[in-house]
Amino acid sequence: MMFDQIYNFLRYSESLSSSGMPTAEQLSEAPKHGVQVVINLAPHDVPNAIPNEGQLVNSMGIEYINIPINWGTPTKDGLDKFMDAMEEHKDKVIHVHCEANFRASAFIAMYRILGLGWTEDNAFEIMHKIWDEDAFPVWKLFIDGMVNQGSEKFLNIMLGLYNKRE
Template identity: 30%
Template sequence: MTSALLSAFSGLTNAAEPVAGWVTGGQPTEKQLKDFRAAGGEVVLDNRDPMEPRGFDEPAVARKAGLEYISLPIVHGAVTVDTMKRVHDTLRKLAGKKALLHCSSGNRTAAALIPYLMKEEGMQEEEAVDIAMRSGLRSTELMEIALQYERGLSR
């Protein structure tokens, strides 16, 4: 059964709900953000570089709709363990909130979920990676950086 939150994102690239209340995917439209708010959405975590084209003023549309908007870029070619730490810390603060987590396709966002799924949701590596892949992860490099960060947490 599809949740009301996920239903708000009909047509969104790689739309998934890997954690109850968190929808992940690609770049949303203005209508999808408004529908998300109407479905009970609270927060948008945008992992895109501010210079990436969106087609509209996403921060303004999100805020006008009554959504908290957080920009936490995961920049192609510049992702580090520190990037993963910042995203993980932010995701921990979003626990219990209804959130949209997105980049342009879901790839970067899905990779950054891996440490959260393992540490906070108690998943094994294989399950966390599988969920990330079903949520849009396509980059082996991003997956390895996420796992490197997670392994550092395990020490």
């Protein structure tokens, strides 16, 4: 199976793509596509995670970065680490993945808005091809809070209240 056939694969540019969880076989295709950095936003214990993914990626001469983002509790700290990684490697070919490309596509959209000055419409257009944050209230609150540079304290209170409902 080809690299660009990974679940929910999105190509943003010649130097940026994202997807859901690849198989080891799919990930082994990354060098053929010029990938120089893989950023995994999924925790290592998610279903279908590749055992020793970091070692596999490094063995192909590709830099591996894992920033585990809990689906139910995304954080500003996680987004800040992601934005730092994107900025540090902005001149390289980057592939970002998670489980279903929801975290990855959302973080890329927020990076484009907050780090590169994109408009929300342009930044979220590609993400909305595969999912809509309105269906996931925790993510809607998180994205709105980060994009609108709302008070982090307010965001944490709202996320805390939402999570207590369940």
